Amino acid sequence: MTRSVIAGIGSYVPPQVVSNNDLSKLMTTSDEWIRTRSGIEERRFAGEGVYCSDLALEAARNALANAHLEPSDLDFIIFATLSPDHHFPGTGCFLQAKLGVPYIGCLDVRNQCTGFIYGLAVGDAFIRAGMYRHILLVGSELHSNALSFTDEGRDVSVLFGDGAGAVVLVSSTEEDRGVLYTELHADGRFAKALHMDVWNISRKPYLTHESIDTGEIWPQMDGKTVFKHAVIRMAELVTNALKHCEVQPENIKYVIPHQANMRINQLVAERLGFPQEKFLNNIQKYGNTTAASIPLLLDDAYRAGKLQRNDLLLLIAFGSGFTWASALLRW
């Protein structure tokens, strides 16, 4: 049976570290508020002139080097982001050009915080169908230029950071290794609980001076609704995956949760009766990097020597859409 295995992993964060205290100089907030509500201590900002595809390029190069592969070995690129270089074309095309591999297919996945897992499910399906053998899957975000560092925008802007993570998925015939299970969900009734209005194609013209003046260009979030649904859905994902794959909780080495808020992940672990140490977190260093958060966390764990071959890992995410998704992997 053909399976997709992660043959290489890499990540990249821009060098500029922005602490909670740095943000408190721009708006009415504090290290104490941010830390106790979210667990975040600092994040990275890319600054002006950098594209989302630039961060992705560094992560992709690191993942390819880790897989001992060249860009020319790739058959396909899947690019997950909510902060694309431009509205169109897809950022995968920009990355493909930067990697210097014209002609291979590129697919952008616009699924916000679950984009990496949705991309993994799509890549896995392509590989199992025999369509491709080497797929680059990237999650990359450049949030910082699209956040409002004002008192009106502070509920959102303190939570997010920039970064990228990538994996190279390769086809393998090894039994019981690689991607074992994926589960994808969405509930569009909550589409506006975390969204950005600015690109409103129903309007003529779709973008006005007023859109800028009224703050439509910044993300809007109903934080409490997001929080409540995230805890319920992420716990459900774990229960479903364990049941479907007939796996006991003790056989899961780590849960790799999306990094939106440390409190969400702590409550999910509590709800499931899992020890907190089973849930890995690095939100302290990077904030919420949306589609990049899971590969960034996986890469951090890998580089820290926490992941051994054949470890069972359960990836879970929840975010804007609402969307939620999981993947069970044998490393």
Ligand SMILES: CC(C)(COP(=O)(O)OP(=O)(O)OC[C@H]1O[C@@H](n2cnc3c(N)ncnc32)[C@H](O)[C@@H]1OP(=O)(O)O)[C@@H](O)C(=O)NCCC(=O)NCCS
């Ligand atoms: C955003 C979030 C941290 C807010 O936490 P909370 O516990 O709901 O906030 P509280 O109700 O305790 O506090 C809200 C108050 O803090 C204020 N506040 C909001 N952002 C603030 C900030 N950065 N600094 C200081 N005060 C802030 C609000 O204006 C509000 O003030 P008020 O009570 O005077 O109206 C929380 O709702 C959350 O994490 N939600 C999920 C967000 C998320 O995960 N998004 C990404 C999903 S992928």
